[in-house]
Amino acid sequence: MLTHAHSIDQSPSPTTPARATSGPELAERARRLAPLLATHAPEAERRRRPLDAVIHALEEAEIFKLMVPACYGGLELDLDTFFEVGVALAEGDAAAAWVANFYVEHNWILCQFPESFQRELFAARSYVLAPAMVAPAGRAVREGDGYRLNGRWKWASGISHGDWVIPGALEMTSDGRPNPLWFALPAAEVKVEDTWYVSGMIGTGSSDVVVEDVYIPAERSVSMLDLGSGHGPGALLHDGPLYRTPMIPILTMAAAMPALGQARASVRRFRERLTERVLIETANRQAERPGAQMRLARLEVEVREAELLMRDAMEDVCARRNRATIEDRARWATQFAIAVDRCKKVIQGACEASGAHAHLQSSPLQRALRDVNALACHALFNLDNRFEGYGRVLLGMDPGPLATLL
Structure with a gap:
């Protein structure tokens, strides 16, 4: 069972055709949000995490849908729009923009996982809030049709509002070679340790994540090497050039x-x-x-x-x-x-x-x-x-x- 998402239902009525938000429209929304991010930046620093009001405003503006394919209710926009949106938000607050940018990019990562998991994940939502930890700091061991995952990861930006978590881990192959993989698991299955006492980017709330002996089905894993070369499953599943990047x-x-x-x-x-x-x-x-x-x-x-x-x-x-x-x-x-x-x-x-x-x-x-x-x-x-x-x-x-x- 997938966990509840923060998504706000913006679906059109059955009789009204949806009009997708364009890149310039989304960029303009980001520019209008910048003053809000700036206003909340001091309080985000005091709390050492993004504020609910900021995350909610970004959701309302459809920012997190930017890279999600249209077939899942996303906007399926490209890197040119991502650039305009990300920089505009950052004029308000670097920490809030950091979290927002990575939430957007991590939806792209999730759209590179096997198709069966994508369809399950996006069946009732058009985006996910998920921190991802790039360093393959965990250990994954093959078990049946999946993996047994253990590890500790630093820098989980946005974990305070995360629905899912995307940690990187190494699987040791039969010939002794390390195979770096991404995994996806509900945030409820990880332990968050409040370690985020820093001098800068305080408002990102980038605490540590610990996974202890969690079983993950194979369809919730994907090769980092395939994504690194632009040849992940999403490159075959989705037509847009973004998914071959x-x-x-x-x-x-x-x-x-x-x-x-x-x-x-x-x-x-x-x-x-x-x-x-x-x-x-x-x-x-x-x-x-x-x-x-x-x-x-x-x-x-x-x-x-x-x-x-x-x-x-x-x-x-x-x-x-x-x-x-x-x-x-x-x-x-x-x-x-x-x-x-x-x-x-x-x-x-x-x-x-x-x-x-x-x-x-x-x-x-x-x-x-x-x-x-x-x-x-x-x-x-x-x-x-x-x-x-x-x-x-x-x-x-x-x-x-x-x-x-x-």
Whole structure:
């Protein structure tokens, strides 16, 4: 028996044909939600988890349906819409956008599981709220027609509102090779340990998940390697090109967009601050100082540079999908990592030039700085690893262990 979903029934009456929400419409809804996310960000930090009001508003706006196939009542939109929606939400709050982006992307993962499980899961709902833990930290042992799963996973973003959980685990094959798999199980079957005491991205509620001796049918498992290459079951089951897209670029984009949204918002706040702030030493507005004007102009260009790097990678992913070479995928990964680093430095620059006021707990700038500093520590954005992996590929060498992040 599947667990109850948070889905809000928005089904049309039998006599009224449904009109699917378009990409621009969904992006506009996200832009209108950004102020709500910003308003609730301080309280989400205090509670160390997303707020019910924010999750409910995202549900009402159909955000979580973005990548779900139309046959299940989803919107079946592509990465271009995901980009616009994710960045718009992130201008309100990085932590809320992080959770929202991954809820969207994890529905895509669930649509890569075997067809029998998909049809069961989406029989009475059009989306699921499910954290997924990428690191295969668990151990899966074959048992009959399924697996016996045990393990502990960190970074379960959004677990507080999760209906399902998608942990990664290793199965040791008969020849001793590790086989990384995704599993899906109801949130009621896992133990959540409140470990989320951090300096940034506090509002994501990314606590630990523990699974102890749970049996999972084989149809609730799927190969990570197949998804990584864009050849999961969903690629054969669903017609849309989205379902033939490699997993890691989608995951990386979901993680990177909160940085871009907060960089945009921080530059805007810095610009507003310049017109208000009066410098003690001159009694003039800071906006009148050439240094401040130059700083603002540089930050505006740098955040645009980061956006162009992300957009270029996103558009190339859409053009190549599962036909991409390892060089393409290494370049995408590097572009996203560079873009996140640029966003981090843009926010740092805005804070440095905004004076001590930027570091008041009431200032969104200090939260942006902490959030994006924490976000940039994700393994996906390790610049040394990204440059090394891309450099090896450019030289015709095997990227080695770094291949798992491409």
